[in-house]
Amino acid sequence: MDNQNDDMIPEWQAKKEEKPASPIQPAEPVYGGMSPLQEGSEAPQGPRPHSGLGIASFIMGLIGVLLSIGSYALIFSVILNNRDTFTDAKTAEALFDSNSDLMVTIGMGGLGILAAGVIMFVGFILGIVGLVQKNRKKGFAITGTILNGIFVAIAVLIVILGLVRYASGNV
Secondary structure, eight states: OHHHHHHHSOTTTSOOOOOOOOOOOOOOOOBTTBOSSOTTOOOOOSSOOBOHHHHHHHHHHHHHHHHHHHHHHHHHHHHHHTTTGGGSHHHHHHHHHHOHHHHHHHHHHHHHHHHHHHHHHHHHHHHHHHHTOSSSBOHHHHHHHHHHHHHHHHHHHHHHHHHHHHHHTOO
16 A cells, blocks of 8 residues: 555655755865965954054054144244234344243243154054054054154155255245
8 A cells, every 4th residue: 555655646745765965065265275274273253453553553643633732832822922022033032032931931832843743753653563463453553644644744844845945045
């Protein structure tokens, strides 16, 4: 009787006992004869960390911008508060000779601008180094490099313009 039931079932519905087919294995990509993960190395776990040098570059850029703004504000406030005396070169020279506080204030502003320039130059270098680090996020490094690079470019431009003006004799 079993034989008759087997004949009545279409062939495509008949249960055949076979070994399950092995799953298809993807071909391994070739990386110059080396696999992407060598023995002993591990796959990166979780998200990539931020570049520490990039973060330092970004923070140095912010400090440099704030220091520059504060220094320029200090210098401009001194000039604007004494604008009557700065119209004549001899009067301004006499003002600096008689008022040492004014000279110290403008000198502090100049030192602040110089310090901001040094900080931002170092931040620019750190940003570039942070950009070439592997397996790190690059957001802070890009932002720090651009922020510091703008100030460094402006400083270089001012120096070049000063040298051109000096060379032309219009000092």
